Amino acid sequence: MANIRNLDPSASPLDYYGSELRRLREEAKLSQDQLGGILFCTGSLVGQVETAKKLPTRQFSERLDAALMTGGLFTRLIGLVLKSQLPNWFQPYAEMEAKATYISTYQAQLVYGLLQTPAYARAVLGVENPDRLEEMVAARMERQRILERENPPVLCVILDEAVLYREIGGAEVMGSQLAHLLSFRDHPWIQVQVLPYAAGQHSAMMGSFTLLRFDDDPDVFYAPVYGGGHMTANPQVIRERFVSYARLQATALSREDSAALIARAMEERYGHQPEPEVA
Known part of the structure; x- marks a missing residue:
């Protein structure tokens, strides 16, 4: 079953990334499994990224931009997402x-x-x-x-x-x-x-x-x-x-x-x- 956990997009860059992924996937009328097939990954992985349980990679983001024709949205976001994983003090x-x-x-x-x-x-x-x-x-x-x-x-x-x-x-x-x-x-x-x-x-x-x-x-x-x-x-x-x-x-x-x-x-x-x- 698809993971439908709701996210607060303002909670973190990772949450915003996941919420945008879900929004654009649904706009494209694709299931998580269908999008996963296009990205050469599992639907489960797509679901984990959508619910901020899994950190996306730069390669995943580039493929996502190509699949959903986002104009490079996720490639731009991934830098913020990865930087947010650094310790707060750093x-x-x-x-x-x-x-x-x-x-x-x-x-x-x-x-x-x-x-x-x-x-x-x-x-x-x-x-x-x-x-x-x-x-x-x-x-x-x-x-x-x-x-x-x-x-x-x-x-x-x-x-x-x-x-x-x-x-x-x-x-x-x-x-x-x-x-x-x-x-x-x-x-x-x-x-x-x-x-x-x-x-x-x-x-x-x-x-x-x-x-x-x-x-x-x-x-x-x-x-x-x-x-x-x-x-x-x-x-x-x-x-x-x-x-x-x-x-x-x-x-x-x-x-x-x-x-x-x-x-x-x-x-x-x-x-x-x-x-x-x-x-």
Whole structure:
């Protein structure tokens, strides 16, 4: 039997998505099973999305737009739906990150979210969010779409060497994650550096942080804290953190030496052979 649970479209982006799906499906005089056949999925899945019990994917949304000739409605909505799956405290940062022209980050423990593979993200997020794991992984992958747009932000990432050796998700996951990092070694807008153990004490001993720069808005400093995050546009804090970041970049290995260290960790620690560089 078709699921006819009523939704409040104003309750959340997911509820609005589901209510619009039901409205347009019924206008097209299609049953859930009929629409599912067109979308190459089950009618049950259509019903679960309509009742906000299942998170739609971007592929589902694109097929839905084509099937119901919506002019791209669901493809536009899916970004809002996926962003709404991020923790409430993190959403303001994600919105700022998506608007930034320059992103400069130091990460002491983990690969920065914009450069994580799905498997690595799943291992990280599964520690404290097993009940909402797929939704949160999908939301993290959605964040990464800013790197694919026509004018992506400049992204500078400094990883502590410990990040390379902290085995997240097992050897296979880590090998693939490090290979993903190496894929950016010649990217025009993304720079990955490693801060080696040999650096000793450094200007980011207090932990991970990110600096966001914008074309028309004040710079923002963000630092994660347990169960939340601290964000500020205080000019003095920004000034101090930019100096700290400049010192970190000077202390970290060069882009080329960082890639060599990542490749070595990949091979020696996780048994993965790096892909040869294209001449």
